[in-house]
Amino acid sequence: MPRFKVPEVTVERLSIYLRAIKNLEGDEILSSQELADLVGTSDGQVRKDLAYFGEFGVPGQGYRIAKLKQEIRHILGLDSTWGIAIVGIGNLGAALLTYPGFKREEFEIRAAFDRDESKIEKVWRGIKVQHVDKIPKVLSERQIKIGVITTPATSAQEVADKLAKGGVKGILNFAPVRISVPKEIRLKNVDLSMQLETLSYFLRKLT
Amino acid sequence: MPRFKVPEVTVERLSIYLRAIKNLEGDEILSSQELADLVGTSDGQVRKDLAYFGEFGVPGQGYRIAKLKQEIRHILGLDSTWGIAIVGIGNLGAALLTYPGFKREEFEIRAAFDRDESKIEKVWRGIKVQHVDKIPKVLSERQIKIGVITTPATSAQEVADKLAKGGVKGILNFAPVRISVPKEIRLKNVDLSMQLETLSYFLRKLT
């Protein structure tokens, strides 16, 4: 669908635009300037980002909110439901099971895994925890295409290998370590240490 | 200290370099090429990033690991300890209290806050939860310069205002909403929804 190669930052902004207009009610029409103000960017940037995917606005008018919302949802692949598995049911894994950013129609947590025998068979938020060795089998059975790694750093690579075997297309990695995956699999690292450390850098300069 | 304006991505990579060489043992000397291989970038990028801050290597040799580690720690402001407060002791907040990326010498969680009376006075991982109204007072008493927001979206702005009043210099926001803070305060959004949605975009294209 995209007409040129789309920068990743553009995709990230689309997600942000979508959230901004979700919270919107009433107004039928929105200009690129108004949307820009909502998310803290420029009108040109908004139009440029959207232009990668087509023409969604009306010159002289703006964008019909309902239509724009639907278009962005479609672009982002949010008009169907993704099956998700969470691996590593420690504090963070358990927290993500209920985190509102995760628990939404578009994303359905369909399996949870851990290595620790004492956690197996326990039910967390309606999902029964299974042993990591079952990952490949369960993933294909339940059409799970996204894996979330919340294990300690030491297990992350091993888990990534199992997820790959299970046929996931994308991995969200919270373990504080770089892992390698086959190039067909999209890997996103959420590196909380790094976030804190860059914060430290910028604060450091202030003293 | 920096000789020119430093791009944020450079600071992020420094954090990644640091973690890579932390896990290293034995070898006394490391070349930019070796470090690049460890983190998946180029040798030139490594040298460029470091060059913003000084000359840490020896031409013809490479970088002394121990020295490099110390220099990067210093650049990132990790040679002292930052006081942290976590606001919103739901699943995610409680998880971060023990997350290894957070629980480290350089970062010390010194306070936890919630609005829910039923949580107040309870002790989580050795930290007594206090009412959010005490934020300004407690923050200045305990030298807390970083605030972490793990509340629902609806309370995030209110909490940010209280953190600002308490004199934090940086905020890490996990609430799925954009908040605004005085410009002296450095704001980092960790947007898990957005991460999942961009993953969805790239997977969508594969079908």
Place this chain on the structure above:
DNA sequence: TAGATTGTTAATCGATTAACAATC
């Protein structure tokens, strides 16, 4: 000295911003 690798400059690439003709 010869070989290796740094620090840095110049060339390239890509994303953002500015500007405006086209269009409602």
Place this chain on the structure above:
DNA sequence: TAGATTGTTAATCGATTAACAATC
């Protein structure tokens, strides 16, 4: 029509990559 705002092109800005003299 006049006014407003889009979609898009050109200009600018900034980051990455290539290349090499300086240096151990």
